[in-house]
Amino acid sequence: MKVPALKVDDLSVWFDTGSGRIPIVDGISFSINPGDATGLVGESGSGKTMTANAILGLLPGAGMAASANAIEINGKDISGLSATAMRAVLGRDIAMVFQQPATALDPVFTIGQQIDAVYRRHLGGSKSEVRQATLDALDSVGFSQAEDIASAYPHQLSGGMRQLSMIAMAMVCKPAVVIADEPTTALDNSTRTLILQQLKNLQSRHQTAILFISHDLSVVSQICRDVMVMYCGRLVETTDCESLFSHARHPYSAGLLSCIPQISDKRPAPISSIPGQIPNATALPPGCHFAARCNRCEPHCLESVPKLDFENGRGAACFRPL
Amino acid sequence: MSKPDKTMATPLLDIRKLSLRYNNQKHLAVDRVSLTIKRGSSLGLVGASGAGKSSIARAIVRLIEPDSGEVRFNGRNIGTMDSQQLAEVRQRIQLVFQDPVVSLSPKRTVEQTLLEPLQHFSIGDTNDRKNRIREILATVGLQDNALGRFPHQFSSGQQQRIAIARALVTNPDLLIADEAVSSLDVSIQAQILRLLQELQSKFGISILFISHDLAVIRQIADNVAVMYQGQLLEQSPADQFFSQPAHPYSKTLLAIAKGTPPASWPGKQWQLERGHEMDDTSSSCVFAGFCPDKMDVCTQKEPALRDIQYNKQHTLDQHCVKCHLYEEVKTNDH
Numbered sequence: 096m097k098v099p100a101l102k103v104d105d106l107s108v109w110f111d112t113g114s115g116r117i118p119i120v121d122g123i124s125f126s127i128n129p130g131d132a133t134g135l136v137g138e139s140g141s142g143k144t145m146t147a148n149a150i151l152g153l154l155p156g157a158g159m160a161a162s163a164n165a166i167e168i169n170g171k172d173i174s175g176l177s178a179t180a181m182r183a184v185l186g187r188d189i190a191m192v193f194q195q196p197a198t199a200l201d202p203v204f205t206i207g208q209q210i211d212a213v214y215r216r217h218l219g220g221s222k223s224e225v226r227q228a229t230l231d232a233l234d235s236v237g238f239s240q241a242e243d244i245a246s247a248y249p250h251q252l253s254g255g256m257r258q259l260s261m262i263a264m265a266m267v268c269k270p271a272v273v274i275a276d277e278p279t280t281a282l283d284n285s286t287r288t289l290i291l292q293q294l295k296n297l298q299s300r301h302q303t304a305i306l307f308i309s310h311d312l313s314v315v316s317q318i319c320r321d322v323m324v325m326y327c328g329r330l331v332e333t334t335d336c337e338s339l340f341s342h343a344r345h346p347y348s349a350g351l352l353s354c355i356p357q358i359s360d361k362r363p364a365p366i367s368s369i370p371g372q373i374p375n376a377t378a379l380p381p382g383c384h385f386a387a388r389c390n391r392c393e394p395h396c397l398e399s400v401p402k403l404d405f406e407n408g409r410g411a412a413c414f415r416p417l
Numbered sequence: 418m419s420k421p422d423k424t425m426a427t428p429l430l431d432i433r434k435l436s437l438r439y440n441n442q443k444h445l446a447v448d449r450v451s452l453t454i455k456r457g458s459s460l461g462l463v464g465a466s467g468a469g470k471s472s473i474a475r476a477i478v479r480l481i482e483p484d485s486g487e488v489r490f491n492g493r494n495i496g497t498m499d500s501q502q503l504a505e506v507r508q509r510i511q512l513v514f515q516d517p518v519v520s521l522s523p524k525r526t527v528e529q530t531l532l533e534p535l536q537h538f539s540i541g542d543t544n545d546r547k548n549r550i551r552e553i554l555a556t557v558g559l560q561d562n563a564l565g566r567f568p569h570q571f572s573s574g575q576q577q578r579i580a581i582a583r584a585l586v587t588n589p590d591l592l593i594a595d596e597a598v599s600s601l602d603v604s605i606q607a608q609i610l611r612l613l614q615e616l617q618s619k620f621g622i623s624i625l626f627i628s629h630d631l632a633v634i635r636q637i638a639d640n641v642a643v644m645y646q647g648q649l650l651e652q653s654p655a656d657q658f659f660s661q662p663a664h665p666y667s668k669t670l671l672a673i674a675k676g677t678p679p680a681s682w683p684g685k686q687w688q689l690e691r692g693h694e695m696d697d698t699s700s701s702c703v704f705a706g707f708c709p710d711k712m713d714v715c716t717q718k719e720p721a722l723r724d725i726q727y728n729k730q731h732t733l734d735q736h737c738v739k740c741h742l743y744e745e746v747k748t749n750d751h
Contacts, residue, residue, distance in 0.1 A: 354607035
């Protein structure tokens, strides 16, 4: 059996407050095989970024705690590692690309210096070997003049170029897993397409497993084979993109899909939207979290929590799937 | 000065050859752009970051003074107005920005935020104002209990509704929405787009809808204008634009938005700081460097913006393109 590049088993994140626990991520499990890309989709506040932070061991923060049965990279559990031990893993085995490259990059160092530092820390080598690895990484994300980019400071680059540099930095040690958290959200359409192309190239070349976090299903479908839909900290549907777009089983997934504006030759009918809004995390309903906004809701849905139910490898957490 | 029967024909907003330059930069942020918006219709303005879309929005209400050109609102030149006339016009033109977190004051309740424009423009008495605020809150789908709350107590979609309510409270003729849905989740974006669609059909408000996202523009716009590096490259009725875009840049944008970017794109690799070392395009087409259909003439001569629709009766719905492919007389004719 293939060992998954990333395996997450029963991950939870919560806030501890005086009046009890506020769940942010509620017992999610998934795995990604080498060379596969899986999308994690949901609205702001659904727990996507917290999932990423928990996997990377960046939690707990203030008043926040996380637990998991296991978080494995190539079969090696990293969930119990100390902060020091984790430093050897971050950037080497698992790397992250953030939404805002402008704040993720250090303004006082050149792009080259920053990528050098990552490579030197994990793999070492002479000055020229390190720089060569940096230039190779920049070259591999599509920069034609890698040396110019390496000697540039972040403010000299456009938003798209900064994000490509971040991807080069994430890939410089050829990690098994890359988590990309809304990497293209701040960019315009044309730049986004380019970045996605480069990510795809790197993924197939190095057999990297990618966890691609986005609120935009259409972006996820461009790069991922599989997709997980998250709502209020729970996975409500896990399937492949093709099936999701042709036949979403969870009413929330179907609602999200209908919200995507389409380009048609004729003027489209008014766009449909999901009624209501995400429930407050401090007062989540006892049953299905989506019940109040769902047009298929039954009394049963308000009381019991639906489990992810698999049918031909496609999971939906719903008592009345479509 | 204007004859009564002309009021219907006068466009609500008429921008003529507007040019604008920031500080002492070599290149124009907005380069001789002409646009028209008819009363009750909406114009989608599309282009990549830095194309000059927001600069136009700001120049319309004179938040920035243009270097040359005219902005006419209801036939009157905004550029020559005194401060009192300008205040009147600003009441009729309102803006909604991309990020509601930044554009709403965190220290003001929703009621204070909505009251402010009414007080500023001295609209109505205390009672009128209260009623108007409640009415506008209902229009954007919020309840009365929102009035006493602060922006941070709302979700981002609700905050954008408040920003739209603030813009609508003076009952403007023109709403300028500058990337107003770009930072929102698709589900929230859909709710705001629906709201704008309702405002169009119920109140006949005109919208200048600025976005880099063609799919979103498709939902709102009657006409589409495409900008690239400060220049207007194409303006066309939306149905025509989305079925038969004329300019190679428009075609590229549309292909990318549909998820099928042309193989030749981008023609050049990434370059450092394009803004500061852009090629001199004064005697060529601005898009020539990336154009899949580039001809010799494209780097020798700037194309003219011309009407490619033969039916010229509806001058406001004309389909204009700035491209040598559509020149009537080709220069290489021998």
